[in-house]
Amino acid sequence: MVRWLAALTALAALAVASPGPAAAATDQEQVRAVLDGMNDSYNRFDFDAFTTYVCAAMRAEDGFEPGWYSSRRIDGPTHITVGSVSVAGDPPTSAIATVRFEAAHHTETLAVEFVREGAQWKACRYHAVETI
Structure with missing residues (x-):
């Protein structure tokens, strides 16, 4: 769980400081x-x-x-690169993003699963696709 949490927490550093992704135009942009x-x-x-x-x-x-x-203490500063984002449902209720997570001592590509809670997308699970 710690490694998963590390990767997911690193993904979180994407660039938006406030929890307001609802301002984005599309579901993919919100994710x-x-x-x-x-x-x-x-x-x-x-x-x-x-x-x-x-x-x-x-x-x-x-x-x-x-x-x-x-995980945060071990990883240090991290960088992520978001690849594809696909949403499912009508209206959309789930999504999967492919994310490359880079920390000082390891790099991973993850499939991050999202769910909609209320009107907001929330990261909920991840699966390692590749670890370097």
Whole structure:
């Protein structure tokens, strides 16, 4: 879980400092904004801001908070590159983004799953596609 949390938290540093991805025009842009916000808050070491981008189920996982802090200390600053984003449902209720996560000591490509909670997209799971 710690490695997953590290990768996902790094994804969060994408560039948006506020949890307001709803301003983006398309669902794909909203998902990208969530990833930017996650990566930004991760790089600022801001756990509270990071959790605004994560689904309730993930926040409730045993060890989520201590795992986040541990991963952040190990990773240092991170960089992400968002590849494809696909949404599903009518109206859209789930999405998957392919994200390359780069930290000081490792690089991973992840498939990050999103769900809609209320009117906002939230990162909820990830699956490693490739680890370097």
